Amino acid sequence: MTVTHPKGFKAAGVAAGLKASGNPDVALVINEGPDYTAAGVFTGNRVKAAPVLWSQQVLKGGVIRAVVLNSGGANACTGSQGFRDTHSTAEHTAAVLRTTKKLMIGPGDIAVCSTGLIGELLPMDKLLPGVNAAVKALAADGGERAAEAIMTTDTVAKNAVAQRDGWSVGGIAKGAGMLAPALATMLVVITTDASADNETLDAALRAATRVTFDRIDADGCMSTNDTVLLLASGASDRQPTLAELTAAVTEVCHDLAQQLIADAEGATKHIAIEVAGAASEADAVQVGRTVAGNNLVKTAFFGNDPNWGRILAAVGTTSAAFEPDRIDVAINGVWVCKNGAAAEDRAKVDLSKRDVRVTINLHEGEMNATIWTTDLSHAYVHENSAYSS
Amino acid sequence: MTVTHPKGFKAAGVAAGLKASGNPDVALVINEGPDYTAAGVFTGNRVKAAPVLWSQQVLKGGVIRAVVLNSGGANACTGSQGFRDTHSTAEHTAAVLRTTKKLMIGPGDIAVCSTGLIGELLPMDKLLPGVNAAVKALAADGGERAAEAIMTTDTVAKNAVAQRDGWSVGGIAKGAGMLAPALATMLVVITTDASADNETLDAALRAATRVTFDRIDADGCMSTNDTVLLLASGASDRQPTLAELTAAVTEVCHDLAQQLIADAEGATKHIAIEVAGAASEADAVQVGRTVAGNNLVKTAFFGNDPNWGRILAAVGTTSAAFEPDRIDVAINGVWVCKNGAAAEDRAKVDLSKRDVRVTINLHEGEMNATIWTTDLSHAYVHENSAYSS
Incomplete structure (x- = not known):
């Protein structure tokens, strides 16, 4: 194999x-x-x-x-x-x-x-x-x-x-x-x-x-x-x-x-960022990558915190087509954000498992893309500060 | 005051x-x-x-x-x-x-x-x-x-x-x-x-x-x-x-x-990234920001590791004018990298103090800029994972 x-x-x-x-x-x-x-x-x-x-x-x-x-x-x-x-x-x-x-x-x-x-x-x-x-x-x-x-x-x-x-x-x-x-x-x-x-x-x-x-x-x-x-x-x-x-x-x-x-260094979460409703595949990829690369989003997931506000703040730094008051965000299937504001109770989100699925619907079109990432953990910091590698 | x-x-x-x-x-x-x-x-x-x-x-x-x-x-x-x-x-x-x-x-x-x-x-x-x-x-x-x-x-x-x-x-x-x-x-x-x-x-x-x-x-x-x-x-x-x-x-x-x-969250280092010899101020700022934002560079400084290779790898992701084999890098005044390769002994770099100065000379022009940043520490991860903020 x-x-x-x-x-x-x-x-x-x-x-x-x-x-x-x-x-x-x-x-x-x-x-x-x-x-x-x-x-x-x-x-x-x-x-x-x-x-x-x-x-x-x-x-x-x-x-x-x-x-x-x-x-x-x-x-x-x-x-x-x-x-x-x-x-x-x-x-x-x-x-x-x-x-x-x-x-x-x-x-x-x-x-x-x-x-x-x-x-x-x-x-x-x-x-x-x-x-x-x-x-x-x-x-x-x-x-x-x-x-x-x-x-x-x-x-x-x-x-x-x-x-x-x-x-x-x-x-x-x-x-x-x-x-x-x-x-x-x-x-x-x-x-x-x-x-x-x-x-x-x-x-x-x-x-x-x-x-x-x-x-x-x-x-x-x-x-x-x-x-x-x-x-x-x-x-x-x-x-x-x-x-x-x-x-x-x-x-x-x-x-x-x-x-x-x-197997990424220090990761405790395996996170799929699914971007849907994008005007183009490039927009979907850009939004997914930006959210995946955001240290505050990554530390929140390390802390089992469904902090959708940080996700929206990350989306806001992209040049993708979107209107802030039309974005929906689900974490593990719970739509914690609808139309850019709080929706379902974030306490309903179960982040106890390693796999996490974030869904971001931009409501601008039909394109989508998924980016896979990890959380930012103590172990990542340890591994990358303790050794020259 | x-x-x-x-x-x-x-x-x-x-x-x-x-x-x-x-x-x-x-x-x-x-x-x-x-x-x-x-x-x-x-x-x-x-x-x-x-x-x-x-x-x-x-x-x-x-x-x-x-x-x-x-x-x-x-x-x-x-x-x-x-x-x-x-x-x-x-x-x-x-x-x-x-x-x-x-x-x-x-x-x-x-x-x-x-x-x-x-x-x-x-x-x-x-x-x-x-x-x-x-x-x-x-x-x-x-x-x-x-x-x-x-x-x-x-x-x-x-x-x-x-x-x-x-x-x-x-x-x-x-x-x-x-x-x-x-x-x-x-x-x-x-x-x-x-x-x-x-x-x-x-x-x-x-x-x-x-x-x-x-x-x-x-x-x-x-x-x-x-x-x-x-x-x-x-x-x-x-x-x-x-x-x-x-x-x-x-x-x-x-x-x-x-x-x-x-006073940045969890920081143990106060790092100045000085970019010199840039073809334009925009290039200098882009290189400085890119290095400042690189998690591997930031964790290295948390670990008191003068890891200039990670700095060069970060510079390489920019669109600034530079030739890889002409870049010099000093950390706290020690030119650990000359012409894109190892130079002075990295063991000479003293990273025991809070203030760190990285100097990157692109040898492409006369422009320069300094970006100030921090390291990426356990405390940053703790502070941003333990509380919704």
Whole structure:
């Protein structure tokens, strides 16, 4: 139920000593073909880590045959040495695959992903031996070990699969903080044994991330390293339509995105902000993101407080079409606000459970969108103040 | 050293029972002239509290002769009844001033400000008797009591004065959370005994708030009730130039804004984000606000962690002109980042004191701006999750 579920892929996860804990920290996913088509989406942050700049170049070549990933260091804000280190990692991986597996893969077909502390050079003396070990450990059932090796503050590894008749899509993901609009601090590798050209893969991946990873927000902070890669092996010999492929990739992305939010740093609530009655989808997304990102809304939910006034105050900072005296807000199905003012008794709202559903009806149109977020808890503050991460 | 320092003003603060604590909660400031010119700036939030809508109307008339303020309830998201309550408050104040003080002031010349929980109607049965008491208590030295009566989660009352030769500017303020770009959750009343027409007052006030209240951000949350009023009595018979008036009003606004940040909910740090070398002032402000609003930056400072990588990641989300490999960052004078990568040893940064200074040089031009903010602490989460406020 992971990235090695689709045919044509092998993976590995090993401990190379990048993490002080001794936990696995180097992962490798390889595509054994017969196809090597690929697509990718990357962080919107203008401060991009070296591996993001590298992998964007790789993708321009239209082929990804392997992905090397490491936790224990983001290799972001590391200057030209950081980029040389990423380049060396790809070259070293290509060399080891050639000498030990007789796989002829150019370094320019190897994507690199890193996650961890920003601003420090990677310990290449540990990473490169880790690549050797990962190549040795490559296995047709290695996906879950790869998922473990990319964890940072994640408490559980994230794996997902969408099974279709004769073909499938699989994925792994990491990400627990810095989850924000336009991707999260996350590394995601998605595989499929379907056969599809690069344009089809790109269209399917963009459609999927737009309504999944782009709609989660844990703390409003956009990472330097976000990467989502989709690799197709064609090993199933099936060629789904774009719609079929999009649906399967979206299923995997949605599953992984929900796992990310469920495991977000310090979260005690898993909150869906449903915006309905918007004049446009963009309005619905803007309102949802703004409410999801509001610290006063987030602390209120941590305190089990159905504080709809803070929700309205957040909506008021958007440029979406709405009239303040026409907005309705429900929390877990109780319409605490109608026409912009108090309605049902807020005491009726049960916030004792982890899942919370906020519904905001703008009464301006027919469009809607849901953004998923978390509360802002003591544990979030603790986790992000106690450690450099 | 408060709003009654300039000649021509009286003020009062009384306890009317709006606050469960029994602390003062109704304030009144009156301008005895001979001039009654005024200016005001209000929240940019599109969900505006009833008193904001009312006071904006009052200001259109060009005259403010009195300001009634209450804590213990924001009168925001309270529908048409909320607006009627604000209107009644102004009418009642006018009637009491007429009957007990022989002051002939129309309700349309009385501004109203409210602060407290959003979404609940004000207890008019307590507020109106509070107005009676406040009128009785009006005194030429009542400014500090007025400052106390508008406190919510503030731990200290905020007063300020700028003394000039023969004239002065005084002010009071409240605000401890919901402090964000384009004003904060704050009510501010500024007085001067200078003589100035409405246009001059408006120009001075806008110039002052643009570089003071608009440049503080405690938690990125914009309030429904923000109001800054400037009232001129002309009682000094002095007529400063626009530049002189702007300088004095800016001095008072800066003083009050720094008091707001110093007293922000749960803050353990008082952080100045200085952005230099920007291509435009707008770029500098955008970068400063974005860094100031980033939860990962804020939690890092709570943890005394000079995590410059998070600062760069925040800068990267802006649209300001910059090249990632040319940014320098200093924390308390230590240049931990040069050209977008690690430079001086971060261990040299001393974060043991409350005041923190972050300097970001974009190396794109000559413009600069400073944004003041706070850290994100356990106490902030506690204060905003434990109580509906």
